[in-house]
Amino acid sequence: xxxxxxxxxxxxxxxxxxxxxxxxxxxxxxxxxxxxxxxxxxxxxxxxxxxxxxxxxxxxxxxxxxxxxxxxxxxxxxxxxxxxxxxxxxxxxxxxxxxxxxxxxxxxxxxxxxxxxxxxxxxxxxxxxxxxxxxxxxxxxxxxxxxxxxxxxxxxxxxxxxxxxxxxxxxxxxxxxxxxxxxxxxxxxxxxxxxxxxxxxxxxxxxxxxxxxxxxxxxxxxxxxxxxxxxxxxxxxxxxxxxxxxxxxxxxxxxxxxxxxxxxxxxxxxxxxxxxxxxxxxxxxxxxxxxxxxxxxxxxxxxxxxxxxxxxxxxxxxxxxxxxxxxxxxxxxxxxxxxxxxxxxxxxxxxxxxxxxxxxxxxxxxxxxxxxxxxxxxxxxxx
Amino acid sequence: xxxxxxxxxxxxxxxxxxxxxxxxxxxxxxxxxxxxxxxxxxxxxxxxxxxxxxxxxxxxxxxxxxxxxxxxxxxxxxxxxxxxxxxxxxxxxxxxxxxxxxxxxxxxxxxxxxxxxxxxxxxxxxxxxxxxxxxxxxxxxxxxxxxxxxxxxxxxxxxxxxxxxxxxxxxxxxxxxxxxxxxxxxxxxxxxxxxxxxxxxxxxxxxxxxxxxxxxxxxxxxxxxxxxxxxxxxxxxxxxxxxxxxxxxxxxxxxxxxxxxxxxxxxxxxxxxxxxxxxxxxxxxxxxxxxxxxxxxxxxxxxxxxxxxxxxxxxxxxxxxxxxxxxxxxxxx
Numbered sequence: 036x037x038x039x040x041x042x043x044x045x046x047x048x049x050x051x052x053x054x055x056x057x058x059x060x061x062x063x064x065x066x067x068x069x070x071x072x073x074x075x076x077x078x079x080x081x082x083x084x085x086x087x088x089x090x091x092x093x094x095x096x097x098x099x100x101x102x103x104x105x106x107x108x109x110x111x112x113x114x115x116x117x118x119x120x121x122x123x124x125x126x127x128x129x130x131x132x133x134x135x136x137x138x139x140x141x142x143x144x145x146x147x148x149x150x151x152x153x154x155x156x157x158x159x160x161x162x163x164x165x166x167x168x169x170x171x172x173x174x175x176x177x178x179x180x181x182x183x184x185x186x187x188x189x190x191x192x193x194x195x196x197x198x199x200x201x202x203x204x205x206x207x208x209x210x211x212x213x214x215x216x217x218x219x220x221x222x223x224x225x226x227x228x229x230x231x232x233x234x235x236x237x238x239x240x241x242x243x244x245x246x247x248x249x250x251x252x253x254x255x256x257x258x259x260x261x262x263x264x265x266x267x268x269x270x271x272x273x274x275x276x277x278x279x280x281x282x283x284x285x286x287x288x289x290x291x292x293x294x295x296x297x298x299x300x301x302x303x304x305x306x307x308x309x310x311x312x313x314x315x316x317x318x319x320x321x322x323x324x325x326x327x328x329x330x331x332x333x334x335x336x337x338x339x340x341x342x343x344x345x346x347x348x349x350x351x352x353x354x355x356x357x358x359x360x361x362x363x364x365x366x367x368x369x370x371x372x373x374x375x376x377x378x379x380x381x382x383x384x385x386x387x388x389x390x391x392x393x394x395x396x397x398x399x400x401x402x403x404x405x406x407x408x409x410x411x412x413x414x415x416x417x418x
Numbered sequence: 419x420x421x422x423x424x425x426x427x428x429x430x431x432x433x434x435x436x437x438x439x440x441x442x443x444x445x446x447x448x449x450x451x452x453x454x455x456x457x458x459x460x461x462x463x464x465x466x467x468x469x470x471x472x473x474x475x476x477x478x479x480x481x482x483x484x485x486x487x488x489x490x491x492x493x494x495x496x497x498x499x500x501x502x503x504x505x506x507x508x509x510x511x512x513x514x515x516x517x518x519x520x521x522x523x524x525x526x527x528x529x530x531x532x533x534x535x536x537x538x539x540x541x542x543x544x545x546x547x548x549x550x551x552x553x554x555x556x557x558x559x560x561x562x563x564x565x566x567x568x569x570x571x572x573x574x575x576x577x578x579x580x581x582x583x584x585x586x587x588x589x590x591x592x593x594x595x596x597x598x599x600x601x602x603x604x605x606x607x608x609x610x611x612x613x614x615x616x617x618x619x620x621x622x623x624x625x626x627x628x629x630x631x632x633x634x635x636x637x638x639x640x641x642x643x644x645x646x647x648x649x650x651x652x653x654x655x656x657x658x659x660x661x662x663x664x665x666x667x668x669x670x671x672x673x674x675x676x677x678x679x680x681x682x683x684x685x686x687x688x689x690x691x692x693x694x695x696x697x698x699x700x701x702x703x704x705x706x707x708x709x710x711x712x713x714x715x716x717x718x719x720x721x722x723x724x725x726x727x728x729x730x731x732x733x734x735x736x737x738x739x740x741x742x743x744x745x746x747x748x749x750x751x
Contacts, residue, residue: 121701342693342696348514
């Protein structure tokens with residue numbers, strides 16, 4: 036079996052899973068403009084942006100020789116739960132015969148879950164499979180932790196690009212881990228490497244922190260969000276994003292009754308704004324906005340793919356939330372029409388506003404009179 | 419007490435039920451105006467730009483109701499009416515969406531959570547919040563729900579005899595028997611018109627497509643005319659289903675109609691930015707190739723011009739009619 040999977044977050048970890056199970060892995064490539072164009076060409080027009088990017092990734096993987104694709108499923112009401120089925124249908128209509136293994140929640144249909152597990156476990160005893168999964172999970176957790184740190188430190192690097200170089204090196208190091216011992220050793224080494232990067236000295240009150248919330252795929256995949264984290268870092272701003280694969284796994288396997296993961300806890304903070312979750316990470320995101328405010332962050336950037344069903348409700352609520360929390364929130368909706376200049380201008384203006392607010396410059400509120408709409412069609416022409 | 423019902427979204431499907439329910443509870447119902455360009459513009463002004471058209475129209479209707487001096491506006495939160503199925507997230511967040519986008523509506527929202535296993539929504543736990551708001555006893559509410567359910571069931575039976583929702587509503591309110599009217603006009607061809615009730619039956623969105631088709635001597639079949647059991651879960655594969663109730667119905671209806679040799683073609687009406695339709699539209703498109711049925715998608719937004727729509731429908735109908743004539747000639751020869 037030549038296995039491939041969506042390019043999302045910490046791919047080194049997934050690669051490890053399949054390699055330890057003895058499969059050949061066709062490594063999906065980081066999405067480029069070509070990937071996106073390819074995906075857009077074969078996807079339904081109004082489907083969400085992540086679908087199109089993943090479609091492009093799959094097509095490239097299949098062209099590179101993959102014949103099995105492993106993906107995660109879902110049970111609604113967000114569209115992401117049907118990705119696997121539609122991707123498969125489209126690939127089939129293109130003439131590619133690819134097997135899809137879609138993992139849905141094991142609590143919903145354990146039989147199917149077990150069948151899928153049997154398909155990929157390659158006659159390796161279940162204990163060993165679990166051990167391998169744990170190893171990969173450890174790698175993902177450690178890498179996510181380091182990435183989190185980098186997003187803070189990168190704001191103060193003296194020479195632009197230092198941290199990115201270090202990060203690439205660290206990724207390569209983790210790729211060569213096969214035992215727990217390796218992981219510990221590499222982690223230690225990685226931390227040392229991070230400490231060695233020269234930093235600028237910035238006063239505590241000058242530091243600006245921005246939280247990133249939103250839809251999981253566009254947050255994680257920098258090529259779909261115009262590298263917003265890097266952009267903000269290069270303006271000297273610390274960034275914390277809320278979506279990591281390790282957190283997602285924790286959220287899904289750690290039962291609620293033993294405390295639950297952090298993302299379970301923040302959901303309670305959203306209760307004053309919305310009543311229930313709509314199937315995506317929408318309620319969690321509102322919770323994170325409250326959480327960021329409580330932790331003294333200066334602003335929040337909300338990312339969503341164009342037309343994302345659950346996040347549209349969040350977007351509708353953002354003006355109210357922003358006002359009630361006294362927290363600047365910028366909502367960016369992303370799709371294949373990536374007008375980089377437009378978004379960059381918006382981000383820069385937003386950052387200026389945040390800086391000004393932090394320095395105590397008051398934003399004077401003026402009563403803005405809504406302009407009269409003049410595009411009304413005269414009665415006799417309207418018919 | 420006056421309760422406003424927005425003439426949008428699932429109003430078209432559940433109106434007979436809500437009408438009967440509220441009338442029995444001694445409440446005056448105020449329905450918003452029929453969708454017009456002006457009303458849509460009002461909605462567009464306040465709503466986030468990239469949301470789907472039906473939600474913009476819905477907000478327009480709420481603004482319209484606010485000017486009609488109502489005590490409450492009924493905005494139910496549709497979560498699910500079948501086990502394992504949901505509504506589109508926008509339906510689940512509808513009360514919040516209205517609250518956050520329209521000024522001054524918060525105190526007027528009357529909401530109930532519709533979550534159960536009955537399509538009629540008439541489980542009394544769903545409507546319990548009405549007791550407090552309308553000051554009725556649970557007993558009265560239960561009784562009213564029972565009658566309302568019967569009325570709605572009658573309305574659905576009328577639909578299933580082949581009447582459009584408008585005709586069925588009229589029949590219910592005038593208490594006519596199905597046999598007194600005939601649903602089957604004379605027709606040259608039969609087309610399936612697939613789309614949610616709030617798209618097909620909203621005169622602004624669909625521009626009265628059904629009447630236009632009737633005028634062209636076309637028999638129209640919509641999803642609500644088909645029996646639920648037959649269109650149920652055509653997508654089903656092990657534990658995964660098409661998990662939006664009405665989307666599943668549309669897709670089921672599409673497959674059912676494509677398999678049916680008496681149906682000559684299908685028209686899918688969808689609104690700009692509809693999430694579930696982006697998926698089901700593609701599936702129908704792929705299936706129509708398999709079944710070799712003519713298939714057309716009409717996507718409407720707040721700018722659609724009527725003449726362009728008419729041209730497209732006419733061309734589609736003409737094409738099918740001609741194909742049919744040439745087929746018949748070939749058979750004769």
